[in-house]
Every structure is written in C-alpha cells, then in structure tokens.
Amino acid sequence: MKSSAITCNNGSFFNVFDEGMSLVCDEDLQALAIAVIQTEMKAVAKLADRIDRQFVQACHLLLDCKGRVVVTGMGKSGHIAGKIAATLASTGTPAFFVHPGEASHGDLGMITRQDVVLALSNSGETEEILTILPIIKRLGVPLIAMTGNAESALAKLASVHIDVAVEQEACPLGLAPTSSTTAALVMGDALAVSLLQSKGFTRDDFALSHPGGSLGKRLLLQVSDIMHRDAEVPMVDDSVLVSKALLEMTGKKMGMTAVVDEGRRVMGIFTDGDLRRMLEKNLDVHATRVATVMTRPCTVIASDILAAEAMQIMEAKKINALLVVDENRHLLGALNMHDLLRAGIV
Known part of the structure; x- marks a missing residue:
C-alpha cells in the first residue's frame, strides 16, 4: 500500500x-x-433505567447461591465475563470463568447443581452458549443472561434476563464491540458491588483476597509485624545523661531513643530534634540528664493497630518515629518512617 x-x-x-x-x-x-x-x-x-426487578432477582439468585458463580461468554463478551468473574471473586462472591467452547468439550463438568451461571452475549444467540444450555437446564442451575436482545434465545431461556442493549457501538463501522462491552462491564460491576454491600463485605474481607501488593499491606499489615523488638529498640533509663542517650541512638540507628523508668514504662522520647534544641541552649550533653530535655508526653501506639494507621499518625503529628506500648505504657517496640517504607506502606 x-x-x-x-x-x-x-x-x-x-x-x-x-x-x-x-x-x-x-x-x-x-x-x-x-x-x-x-x-x-x-x-x-x-443502564440506570435497566436496574429493575430483573436486576434485583439476579442479585437474589447470586446471594442465595450455595456454590459458585460460573461466568461465561464468547469473544469480546468472554473477556468481559472473565473480568466480571474476577471482580465477583475479589468482593466476596466466589466465581470463575468458563469458556463456552471448552465447556462443551469437558469443562462443563466444572458446573455443579449448587452453582449459578451468568452468561454474557450481546446478540443472545451465541452458538457456543446455546449449545450448553440444555445441560445447564438439566442440572437445574439458575441461569442469569446478560444480553442486548431481550427477544433472543438466551434471554428467553434464562431464569433472569438483564438488558444491556446499546443504541450504537462507538466503532464508526458499527461492528467492533465497544459500547456493548462497556455496558456489560458496568452492569457486572453493579452486580458485584450490590452483592458486596448486601453481604456486609468489609475492608478486612477485601484484604484477605488481596494479600499481595501495596493494597494488601495497607489493609493487613499491623505495627507488630514491622516494629523493632527487644535489643533492637533504643531505650535508656530516665536518670542517664544525654551523652549516654546519644550513644544508644547512634547504636540503634533510629534517630531517637525511648526514655523509660525502672519498670520499663515510657516516660518520654529523646529525638534528633530534642538534641538540636538542647544545643541551641548551649546545654552540656555530659552534664544534662535526658529526662530534662526529652519530649514528654510523647505519642505512643498499640502493637495491634494497622501499620497504615501508624503512618497517618506520623504524618498528622509530623514525627518520624513511634514507640509501641501495652495498655500500661510498658515499652514493647518502636518503628519509624523507614520501616514503613521498607514494608511498602508509604
């Protein structure tokens, strides 16, 4: 050319x-x-006008499902069906995708009588889907059809039909599935979110199915998972001089040290900022007790809160480290912004 x-x-x-x-x-x-x-x-x-009684019935079928939601579709509808299945599965509705062409060659055995089938076809006449409908009907499995043709064979044979018809495709030739696939995807999201809300699905539930990546870390990781413990925690008695506190800070490399009493209860914290303010006053580090220049009261946290919450506290208070204590303010550990960075929270 x-x-x-x-x-x-x-x-x-x-x-x-x-x-x-x-x-x-x-x-x-x-x-x-x-x-x-x-x-x-x-x-x-x-699509807002299509959220009718049929949509509600589809939700009830999915909520009552004792097995899994089997989502199927051919071609571009198949790609959308796969995404809908993934969205359902990640929001508390166990689901998986079955290719209709493979279903008639053995994969139909993946469908049980406890399941619900959600079939996508813009025309409602997709041969590969219609071929497996008799078996689905014989199993007595509820069938939810999502099509753009309410008079199609698939729509008429379904237990519930959700209309996702569009006036025109975005393709200027009117051939490539564009508006129709977008409509089906959005309707699938509407189903998933409606089920999520109805089941009381929480952020913690969501985190359990997303343990990897920054999302899972933000929703699952607790302070106890990343804090410094035992000998790693910078700590001095409230009776020591600043010079000794500086040695502790340098050795533990956290930019601060906890100041505790004889019972290991947190009395305060001594930080780089406290040192700078002390030097501005020309105080002698070899003659000044740390208790007189430490920050008190200091911000402390519990070990069972989310690491993401610890980050929010640090940002709100403009501090770089936190001491971790029990209900009686006994020192359990410590963490700083670098720990949150390493853990992927920031």
Missing part, C-alpha cells in the same frame, strides 16, 4: 493511502476519540 504525506492547515500531518483515501488530521483523531467516549458515556448512562 502506497501513501503520501499531506500537511493540514495547522501544520500537522496526515497520510493519504491509495486504498480508501483515509484523510486523518490531528484534530480528526481528537474528535474521533471524544466521539467514542461520548457514545459510551450515553450507553452507560442509560
């Missing part, structure tokens, strides 16, 4: 191809992209 470059009035370029003579300037590319977004926005906005 031959092409030649032509300059638009604004100085941008487009190519003229021998086949089809496609003329596309930079402004045209922007206009086409905006048209796609606007078309899909309209399609999604109209």
Whole structure:
C-alpha cells in the first residue's frame, strides 16, 4: 500500500493511502476519540433505567447461591465475563470463568447443581452458549443472561434476563464491540458491588483476597509485624545523661531513643530534634540528664493497630518515629518512617 504525506492547515500531518483515501488530521483523531467516549458515556448512562426487578432477582439468585458463580461468554463478551468473574471473586462472591467452547468439550463438568451461571452475549444467540444450555437446564442451575436482545434465545431461556442493549457501538463501522462491552462491564460491576454491600463485605474481607501488593499491606499489615523488638529498640533509663542517650541512638540507628523508668514504662522520647534544641541552649550533653530535655508526653501506639494507621499518625503529628506500648505504657517496640517504607506502606 502506497501513501503520501499531506500537511493540514495547522501544520500537522496526515497520510493519504491509495486504498480508501483515509484523510486523518490531528484534530480528526481528537474528535474521533471524544466521539467514542461520548457514545459510551450515553450507553452507560442509560443502564440506570435497566436496574429493575430483573436486576434485583439476579442479585437474589447470586446471594442465595450455595456454590459458585460460573461466568461465561464468547469473544469480546468472554473477556468481559472473565473480568466480571474476577471482580465477583475479589468482593466476596466466589466465581470463575468458563469458556463456552471448552465447556462443551469437558469443562462443563466444572458446573455443579449448587452453582449459578451468568452468561454474557450481546446478540443472545451465541452458538457456543446455546449449545450448553440444555445441560445447564438439566442440572437445574439458575441461569442469569446478560444480553442486548431481550427477544433472543438466551434471554428467553434464562431464569433472569438483564438488558444491556446499546443504541450504537462507538466503532464508526458499527461492528467492533465497544459500547456493548462497556455496558456489560458496568452492569457486572453493579452486580458485584450490590452483592458486596448486601453481604456486609468489609475492608478486612477485601484484604484477605488481596494479600499481595501495596493494597494488601495497607489493609493487613499491623505495627507488630514491622516494629523493632527487644535489643533492637533504643531505650535508656530516665536518670542517664544525654551523652549516654546519644550513644544508644547512634547504636540503634533510629534517630531517637525511648526514655523509660525502672519498670520499663515510657516516660518520654529523646529525638534528633530534642538534641538540636538542647544545643541551641548551649546545654552540656555530659552534664544534662535526658529526662530534662526529652519530649514528654510523647505519642505512643498499640502493637495491634494497622501499620497504615501508624503512618497517618506520623504524618498528622509530623514525627518520624513511634514507640509501641501495652495498655500500661510498658515499652514493647518502636518503628519509624523507614520501616514503613521498607514494608511498602508509604
């Protein structure tokens, strides 16, 4: 295919191809992209009118499911079905995707009488899905259909039909699934979130299915998991001189030291900031007791709070370290911003 470059009035370029003579300037590319977004926005906005009795019945079927939700779809609908299954599974509704083509060659055995099937097909006439419907019906498994054609075979054979019809695809040829797949994806999210709320699914529940990555760490990791313990914790008696406290700070490399009484109860904290303020007053580190220049009262936390909460406390109070204590303020450990960084919380 031959092409030649032509300059638009604004100085941008487009190519003229021998086949089809496609003329596309930079402004045209922007206009086409905006048209796609606007078309899909309209399609999604109209879904609000489809949240009807059928949608509610679908929710009840899914809430009453004793097994798992089996989501299926072919082609682009299959990709959307896979995402819906993943969203359901991560929000408290056990689900998995089954390819309808593979289902008729053995994978149908993955479906049990305790399950619910959610089938996606824009036309409602997808052959691979219709082929497995008799077996689904024989098992007595509830079938939720999500189609763009309420008069289709799939819609009529389903226990519940959710209408996701769109007026037009965003593709200018009206061929590539665009608005229709977006509508199906949004309706799937609507189902998942409705179920999540109905089941009382919490942040902790969400964290249990997302243990990896920063999200899981923020929702699961506690202070006790990352704090310094025992000999790693900088600690001095409240009767010692600042010079000894400095040695403890230097040796433990946390930029501070806890100051405790004979019973290991936290009396205060001595930090780099306290040292600077002390030097500004020309106080002698070899003659000044740490108890007279430490920060008191100091901020302390419990070991069972989330590490993410510890980070919020540090940010709110503009401090870089925290002492960890029990209910009687006995020192258990310590952590600083570097610990949170290493743990992936920050």
